[in-house]
Amino acid sequence: MKTGNGDIELAGIVKSYDDGQTYAVNGINLKIPDGAYCCLLGPSGCGKSTILRMIAGHEDPTSGEIVIGGENVVGLAPVERRTAMMFQSYALFPHLSVRDNIAFALRVRGLSRSDRYRKADAMIEKVRLTELRDRLPGQLSGGQQQRVALARAAITEPRVLLLDEPLSALDEHLRIRMRTELRSMQQDLGITFIHVTHTQLEAIALADIVVVMDKGAIRQSGPAREIYSAPRDRYVAEFLGGQNVLSGRIGEINGVRATMNGALFSEVAIPLPAGKRLETGQELDIAIRRDDIELKPLSQKGMLPADSASVEGTVNGIEYQGNFVKVMLQAAGEDEFVAFVPERKFFEENLAIGEKVLAVWQISHTQVMA
Amino acid sequence: MTARIPGDSAKPASRVVRPRASGRPWTFYVLAGFFTLYLIALYGPMISIYILSFQDLKGGLVFPMRGFSLHWFHELFYQTRTGDFSGSFRRSIGLAVLVTVITVVFSFMAGLAFRKRFRGDTFVFYLMIGSLVAPGLVLGIGIGLAFTLLGLQASWYTSALGAQLSWTLPFGVLVMFAVMSRFNNQWEEAARDLGANASQRVRLVVLPILAPGLVAVALFGFTLSYDEFARTLQTAGPLNTLPLEIWSMTLNVTSPSLYSLGTVSTVVSFFIIGLSLGSIVLIQRHRTSSRRAALDVHIGEKQ
Numbered sequence: 211m212k213t214g215n216g217d218i219e220l221a222g223i224v225k226s227y228d229d230g231q232t233y234a235v236n237g238i239n240l241k242i243p244d245g246a247y248c249c250l251l252g253p254s255g256c257g258k259s260t261i262l263r264m265i266a267g268h269e270d271p272t273s274g275e276i277v278i279g280g281e282n283v284v285g286l287a288p289v290e291r292r293t294a295m296m297f298q299s300y301a302l303f304p305h306l307s308v309r310d311n312i313a314f315a316l317r318v319r320g321l322s323r324s325d326r327y328r329k330a331d332a333m334i335e336k337v338r339l340t341e342l343r344d345r346l347p348g349q350l351s352g353g354q355q356q357r358v359a360l361a362r363a364a365i366t367e368p369r370v371l372l373l374d375e376p377l378s379a380l381d382e383h384l385r386i387r388m389r390t391e392l393r394s395m396q397q398d399l400g401i402t403f404i405h406v407t408h409t410q411l412e413a414i415a416l417a418d419i420v421v422v423m424d425k426g427a428i429r430q431s432g433p434a435r436e437i438y439s440a441p442r443d444r445y446v447a448e449f450l451g452g453q454n455v456l457s458g459r460i461g462e463i464n465g466v467r468a469t470m471n472g473a474l475f476s477e478v479a480i481p482l483p484a485g486k487r488l489e490t491g492q493e494l495d496i497a498i499r500r501d502d503i504e505l506k507p508l509s510q511k512g513m514l515p516a517d518s519a520s521v522e523g524t525v526n527g528i529e530y531q532g533n534f535v536k537v538m539l540q541a542a543g544e545d546e547f548v549a550f551v552p553e554r555k556f557f558e559e560n561l562a563i564g565e566k567v568l569a570v571w572q573i574s575h576t577q578v579m580a
Numbered sequence: 581m582t583a584r585i586p587g588d589s590a591k592p593a594s595r596v597v598r599p600r601a602s603g604r605p606w607t608f609y610v611l612a613g614f615f616t617l618y619l620i621a622l623y624g625p626m627i628s629i630y631i632l633s634f635q636d637l638k639g640g641l642v643f644p645m646r647g648f649s650l651h652w653f654h655e656l657f658y659q660t661r662t663g664d665f666s667g668s669f670r671r672s673i674g675l676a677v678l679v680t681v682i683t684v685v686f687s688f689m690a691g692l693a694f695r696k697r698f699r700g701d702t703f704v705f706y707l708m709i710g711s712l713v714a715p716g717l718v719l720g721i722g723i724g725l726a727f728t729l730l731g732l733q734a735s736w737y738t739s740a741l742g743a744q745l746s747w748t749l750p751f752g753v754l755v756m757f758a759v760m761s762r763f764n765n766q767w768e769e770a771a772r773d774l775g776a777n778a779s780q781r782v783r784l785v786v787l788p789i790l791a792p793g794l795v796a797v798a799l800f801g802f803t804l805s806y807d808e809f810a811r812t813l814q815t816a817g818p819l820n821t822l823p824l825e826i827w828s829m830t831l832n833v834t835s836p837s838l839y840s841l842g843t844v845s846t847v848v849s850f851f852i853i854g855l856s857l858g859s860i861v862l863i864q865r866h867r868t869s870s871r872r873a874a875l876d877v878h879i880g881e882k883q
Contacts, residue, residue, distance in 0.1 A: 266773065267773075268769055268772070268773070287772075287775075288772060288773045288774075288775070289773075289774075289775035294773060294774070295770070295773045297766045297769070297770055298766070299764070299766065301764060301766035301767050301769070301770040302770075303767060303770070303771075303785060303789070304767075304789060305788045305789055314771070314774050314776075314784075315774035315775050317784070318771075318774065318775050318776040318777070318780050318784070319775060362770075362774070363773075363774075366774060366775065
């Protein structure tokens with residue numbers, strides 16, 4: 211069911227309130243290719259929902275252009291934009307049956323009863339709700355409600371589907387199941403999905419493009435793997451999680467490596483990233499993935515391989531996670547320096563709280579950030 | 581744990597009301613007795629009036645009953661010496677219907693308007709509450725005087741209508757606020773998203789969802805108007821409404837037909853309440869049956 215070009219371009223979008231006193235969204239530029247699954251990720255109040263509502267046509271930007279399929283849609287009604295929105299708590303009409311909810315868009319277009327029910331029933335079958343067709347929304351579970359909401363939006367044959375925190379109303383277990391369902395639905399329909407969430411796991415599991423936002427601006431956008439493993443700055447690294455961030459100044463630079471000194475650590479070797487000029491004395495953040503950290507006894511300090519860097523730390527917390535163990539350290543002046551130790555390995559070594567250890571990683575695994 | 585939690589183990593257990601052998605504390609019986617007295621005080625006089633309205637011809641205004649008859653009802657409808665019952669009854673119903681319609685329409689619109697903040701919204705709100713707390717009798721006298729001053733003839737469908745609306749509108753709007761607080765604005769937004777225009781949004785989404793609430797507003801409007809006295813007293817003009825008629829009858833009628841009037845107006849009230857509740861049930865039944873009909877069509881298509 212391909213229904214026209216759903217590539218989106220946001221150009222210089224600004225949304226301000228109170229006559230320019232406060233900005234919900236401040237200067238957003240973003241391109242989303244047709245048929246992509248895009249997640250807008252950020253804490254509440256970062257402007258991600260406002261962007262979604264502006265693309266949907268429920269709010270107008272103060273300035274800037276929203277281009278869908280090559281056409282500026284600012285000022286057009288949602289139907290004219292050929293977008294459809296799935297609301298946070300689904301906003302199913304409580305007085306209409308599943309079937310009438312799904313057929314609503316066809317009803318307001320003036321289709322006859324038999325026509326709209328024929329089309330609605332085809333859609334109902336697609337989302338496997340045939341048995342529940344005559345129920346009211348109040349009689350459905352959260353997962354079923356989500357499917358109704360999806361079907362109700364999809365029946366308008368949109369080229370872009372906008373989802374506002376679609377999984378937040380569900381419990382943990384169902385969330386993971388419906389996540390998979392959303393992705394397969396998107397592949398079925400072959401249209402652009404824009405999904406707003408504050409859960410990083412949801413975003414990286416689903417999206418082709420993850421857009422990390424903060425205070426009305428984009429901090430980084432790109433494929434999920436790039437965002438997770440190569441965060442551009444401290445904010446992105448900490449929001450996505452799974453990284454230890456160290457702040458310091460560049461010490462010596464020699465050819466392919468440099469050293470970095472922080473308040474509570476010194477002489478940590480970092481790689482020189484290609485295309486970025488570093489100077490001695492420059493302030494810098496680096497990130498090291500928590501699963502790249504190996505914990506070794508302090509006695510091995512002088513015997514580390516040449517391609518590794520390390521900091522000293524004290525174990526101040528241990529959490530068993532099943533497939534790995536989360537070991538929290540007081541290290542390098544950071545509140546939370548964490549190593550994800552493989553489960554079997556952890557129980558071979560038997561670390562205890564209060565023990566001093568060496569956190570070691572390969573220099574080439576360091577992500578140098580702005 | 582050795583630390584004492586104040587108010588937990590420190591307090592003697594004898595302070596607690598202990599269940600008796602029957603499983604209920606003594607306070608239950610005190611409260612139950614009090615509640616029974618309350619019920620008697622509330623319904624006793626009313627029920628006495630309903631019973632006394634069926635007095636026979638020789639019966640008086642008090643017990644004992646001297647046989648049963650419908651004589652006083654007959655007197656009420658066909659004797660003019662007891663007062664203009666049927667005329668005042670018709671006026672009261674007409675006035676109540678007018679008040680109800682205006683109250684429902686106005687409250688619905690106010691409910692929609694107050695979803696968003698607008699300039700002067702608090703002022704409008706307090707203005708409304710003001711007319712609710714203003715003493716009804718004074719307000720009625722004021723409106724009556726204003727009509728005299730302007731040289732207009734006061735009547736039940738002009739001055740009394742206005743005076744009653746000053747009472748039912750704020751009530752209706754307050755009920756509507758409570759109803760609207762459970763209305764999710766995303767429903768309307770979703771309808772817009774699916775292509776519904778403004779009138780379709782109201783007709784297909786807002787009105788059906790709010791329908792039970794609107795019936796409640798209507799019921800409020802009707803009952804408040806139907807037995808309104810204070811505001812109507814000085815504004816009804818030369819022709820009485822039912823409550824005014826009853827009041828004047830208590831001054832000069834000394835027969836049980838006064839009681840039968842009470843019985844009739846109670847029956848009308850119950851009829852209106854039944855009608856309202858019945859309509860809510862009908863709305864719901866209509867919805868389920870239309871779904872069932874749709875289901876039958878579908879099964880027919882498959883065969």
